[in-house]
Amino acid sequence: MRVAAPLKAIGSRFALPLLIIASAVLIVLNKADSGLFERIRTPFVDAVEPVLAFFARPAATLDAVTERVESAVALYAENQRLKEENQRLLHWQHAARTLLAENQRLKALLNFAPDPPASFVSARVIAHSGGSFVRSVLINAGRVDGIARGQAALAGEGLAGRIAEVGERTARVLLLTDLNSRVPVLLDTSRERAVLAGDNSERPRLLYLPARAEVKIGERVVSSGHGGVFPPNLPVGVVAAIEDGIVRVEPYVELSRLDYLRIVDYGLSGVLPQPVPPKTRERRSKSAEPEPPVEEMP
Amino acid sequence: MKPAALPRPDPFPASALPFLTLVLLVLVSLMPLRIPGYAAVTPQFALMGIFHWTVYRPALLPPILLFAVGSAFDLVTGAPLGLSALVFLLAKAAVLRQRQFFVRRQFAFVWFGFTLTAAGAIALVWVIGSLFNGVLLDPRPVLLQWVLTVAFYPAVSWCLQRAQRLFLP
Numbered sequence: 001m002r003v004a005a006p007l008k009a010i011g012s013r014f015a016l017p018l019l020i021i022a023s024a025v026l027i028v029l030n031k032a033d034s035g036l037f038e039r040i041r042t043p044f045v046d047a048v049e050p051v052l053a054f055f056a057r058p059a060a061t062l063d064a065v066t067e068r069v070e071s072a073v074a075l076y077a078e079n080q081r082l083k084e085e086n087q088r089l090l091h092w093q094h095a096a097r098t099l100l101a102e103n104q105r106l107k108a109l110l111n112f113a114p115d116p117p118a119s120f121v122s123a124r125v126i127a128h129s130g131g132s133f134v135r136s137v138l139i140n141a142g143r144v145d146g147i148a149r150g151q152a153a154l155a156g157e158g159l160a161g162r163i164a165e166v167g168e169r170t171a172r173v174l175l176l177t178d179l180n181s182r183v184p185v186l187l188d189t190s191r192e193r194a195v196l197a198g199d200n201s202e203r204p205r206l207l208y209l210p211a212r213a214e215v216k217i218g219e220r221v222v223s224s225g226h227g228g229v230f231p232p233n234l235p236v237g238v239v240a241a242i243e244d245g246i247v248r249v250e251p252y253v254e255l256s257r258l259d260y261l262r263i264v265d266y267g268l269s270g271v272l273p274q275p276v277p278p279k280t281r282e283r284r285s286k287s288a289e290p291e292p293p294v295e296e297m298p
Numbered sequence: 299m300k301p302a303a304l305p306r307p308d309p310f311p312a313s314a315l316p317f318l319t320l321v322l323l324v325l326v327s328l329m330p331l332r333i334p335g336y337a338a339v340t341p342q343f344a345l346m347g348i349f350h351w352t353v354y355r356p357a358l359l360p361p362i363l364l365f366a367v368g369s370a371f372d373l374v375t376g377a378p379l380g381l382s383a384l385v386f387l388l389a390k391a392a393v394l395r396q397r398q399f400f401v402r403r404q405f406a407f408v409w410f411g412f413t414l415t416a417a418g419a420i421a422l423v424w425v426i427g428s429l430f431n432g433v434l435l436d437p438r439p440v441l442l443q444w445v446l447t448v449a450f451y452p453a454v455s456w457c458l459q460r461a462q463r464l465f466l467p
Contacts (some may be wrong), residue, residue: 015361020387026380031430037379044373055325127328129375132440133427137377172376179431191383193424201436257332
């Protein structure tokens with residue numbers, strides 16, 4: 001006991017500086033090998049999932065209440081809007097039916113290989129990562145539910161992100177806005193290819209757009225399917241701003257209001273390279289880039 | 299048998315209060331509130347707890363606990379492991395040095411101290427984030443996060459003060 005007391009005193013004296021150094025070393029190790037930490041991270045997140053889910057519930061309830069109040073206030077206007085929208089959609093339904101029939105006929109004529117059928121899992125968002133570092137959310141579905149790395153996460157109108165880490169019962173979705181998110185996309189009307197790159201801001205930017213490309217504000221951006229991670233034609237967003245040659249895209253999905261995500265398996269995952277390739281540097285010049293690079297993992 | 303005669307069992311040792319409140323604050327900052335733009339500017343709730351307890355009860359929040367809570371926080375958010383631990387520990391070290399200026403002072407003075415501590419901590423996250431990713435991260439959400447963190451401090455500090463009076467001798 002007598003030896004223990006001074007030892008304890010020394011320990012408490014140097015604990016703070018030692019732990020500060022240890023944390024700094026840990027950060028540097030992260031940079032060197034993120035794979036090691038992923039193996040610690042996913043089981044840990046699995047373990048605390050019940051707590052996170054419990055704490056996410058009041059947030060969801062609060063959201064439901066505010067939504068109810070909002071919708072009650074705007075009931076009449078909303079009803080009018082929906083009636084008009086319904087008229088428009090009925091028209092589109094008719095058009096879609098005609099096109100579907102025509103499309104099937106033409107595909108039959110061409111012996112077209114159909115896309116594999118997609119299956120999906122719905123999952124609730126149980127935690128978000130705040131701050132300046134990452135743009136990701138945790139969902140309460142994992143390997144046991146059939147979630148795998150690279151699968152697309154959709155929310156209502158469009159693409160929200162992709163699965164970056166999978167645990168047994170949880171998974172991390174890297175949002176489109178994250179600094180490490182790269183999605184090969186296609187501009188809907190001009191048919192130009194580009195890569196949608198997040199930079200932790202609300203609106204990700206388009207990279208590798210050909211210099212001659214004529215991009216218009218309001219143009220639809222869809223996934224191109226290059227790289228074999230996402231299927232083509234998933235709605236991603238619209239071109240929102242062009243400043244100093246930087247094209248910014250407003251995602252269709254309100255990424256800060258995610259509650260449920262649909263994780264879709266198109267049978268395409270597994271194409272992501274497992275060994276982490278060196279990071280591709282952004283090119284400053286607006287050089288014509290005919291081939292968008294294959295999507296990479298952070 | 300009269301149950302009233304038995305000594306009341308403690309639900310938890312009172313000295314665990316700072317740790318429990320810190321865990322609670324971390325969980326609050328992980329809550330996915332659906333407020334537009336909230337995720338990027340979520341206040342640093344944990345920092346408020348660390349500041350409060352380091353000023354009023356420094357012994358009850360030892361460095362090893364800060365390291366553990368910070369690491370757990372990073373594991374959940376997906377930030378590089380060690381980042382929050384580093385920020386928490388440096389904040390504690392900074393506050394410990396200035397502690398004598400804060401105890402038994404008016405709240406406004408303590409709040410001002412927190413303003414500086416939060417500025418340092420949030421700026422540190424931003425600098426490490428920029429270095430880690432090799433790009434300059436947008437400083438605007440960081441500034442807003444700082445403002446929100448400072449704005450939320452009085453409420454959180456008040457709650458902690460109440461808990462302190464209730465449970466701690």
